[in-house]
Amino acid sequence: MGLEDRDSVRILREAFEPGPGSERLVGEFYTRWFAADLTARDLFPPDMAGQRQVFAHAMRWLCDELIAQRAEEPVAFLAQLGRDHRKYGVTPEHYAGLQDALLATVRTTLTDRWDARLEEAATDVVTLAVGVMSGAGEAETAPPFCDGTVLEHLRPTRDVSVIRLKMDHHIDYHAGQYVSVQVPQWPRRWRFLSPAIPADPQGYVEFHVRSVAGGMVSTTILGETRPGDRWRLAAPHGAMHVDREAGDVLMVAGSTGLAPLRALIMDMCRFAANPRVHLFFGAKYPCELYDLPTLWEVASMNPWLSVTPVSEFDFDPPWAAEYPDNRPPRGLHVRQTGRLDEVVTRYGSWGDRQILVCGRPEMVAATRSALIAKGAPAERIQHDPLGN
Ligand SMILES: Cc1cc2nc3c(=O)[nH]c(=O)nc-3n(C[C@H](O)[C@H](O)[C@H](O)COP(=O)(O)OP(=O)(O)OC[C@H]3O[C@@H](n4cnc5c(N)ncnc54)[C@H](O)[C@@H]3O)c2cc1C
Ligand code: HEM
Structure with missing residues (x-):
């Protein structure tokens, strides 16, 4: 038996x-x-x-x-x-x-x-x-992981780092996927991070990391990562994607949840004609919308992309003065105030769109529930697994 x-x-x-x-x-x-x-x-x-x-x-x-x-x-x-x-x-x-x-x-x-x-x-x-x-x-004959060197560590806001690396070999992933990462300060503590650019033939990779209060690896990345550090990346996972034949797209990104959606958008830039993409990019304060200048540049050259910045509060905290000014030139939609799930559903159910949501687990769950409550079909909503 x-x-x-x-x-x-x-x-x-x-x-x-x-x-x-x-x-x-x-x-x-x-x-x-x-x-x-x-x-x-x-x-x-x-x-x-x-x-x-x-x-x-x-x-x-x-x-x-x-x-x-x-x-x-x-x-x-x-x-x-x-x-x-x-x-x-x-x-x-x-x-x-x-x-x-x-x-x-x-x-x-x-x-x-x-x-x-x-x-x-x-x-x-x-x-x-x-x-x-x-x-x-x-x-399996492919190597179990690939090492790479940190080239740059930028700190656009108090709790976000942008880390740029060059891997020893090209690593193959689809835009929108995530990879397992081990940093030298924390051997054996693998964490998932989503590349913020499509796979690059020369092996360049960019990650956007937000420090989680009390978090072991993310706080160390923000506090201690230096050029020259050697990071280890293992096999990609995840199925978030845009089907270019399946109609217009809604993307909802909370803070560094932007990374995989940004990679997907950059990947779409290879094509002149694309479905329309509406991206809501949210954070707590306006100053934390760290990647607006890049999004502005991409949107200014690709008419199929529109971007709505969203912040929970309408003002910046005093510490914002220490960080780069992230305000983009005019051209994006006017910044909206409120939580992402509330703001996005103010515009309707988006039920006819392919919907991709990425960010903290609570933000993804809240946005998904709000969209479904408005009438969006659950099977049209894509997101990554909610936890490591
Ligand atoms: C598919 C996937 C892709 C991811 N991509 C990215 C990315 O591109 N950029 C990025 O910054 N992070 C990303 N993460 C989150 C990342 O993998 C870590 O979970 C996060 O950095 C916390 O790790 P830590 O070691 O600092 O915290 P830990 O020490 O593991 O956890 C400390 C505490 O924080 C809580 N916690 C864990 N993760 C989160 C979170 N994301 N938000 C709020 N609280 C949390 C835990 O429940 C725990 O209570 C992704 C996670 C998944 C599942
Ligand atoms: C029946 C066989 C096994 C099952 C079902 C299993 C299952 C799992 C699962 C589900 C995870 C979490 C997901 C992941 O990180 O990949 C994990 C992690 C892990 N497993 Fe296994 N495993 C098995 C065998 C083994 C063996 C033989 C080893 C050898 C030592 C091992 C070592 C580890 C380690 C080191 C981790 C990571 C722990 C961490 O970083 O927190 N596993 N395993």
């Missing part, structure tokens, strides 16, 4: 259901694994709380897919996860150690329900996950 034994896979799935039972199981699994293989422990950051959650989530999702008798999606997901895991330095021995530790922990946790059927199903699920991940990792 094994993978087809839905009742047994269901029992395994329940063991990863959020709550104290699952936390204990996953905690014990990592303790057992790391006790047997210290080299595996070395690859993880010191705090494992987030990792325990994402691991349990991945196991639940995999079991759900198998219970629903779907194979294609889980295999594709695991293969991608295995290819991505190469950036951590994972070896086949690590997978073997994980398999032993996970099965031993599941067996001791579920003793009262353990029988030959559950043994077979649990073994098959874990073997599938480990087999597909390690097989895909070994089969």
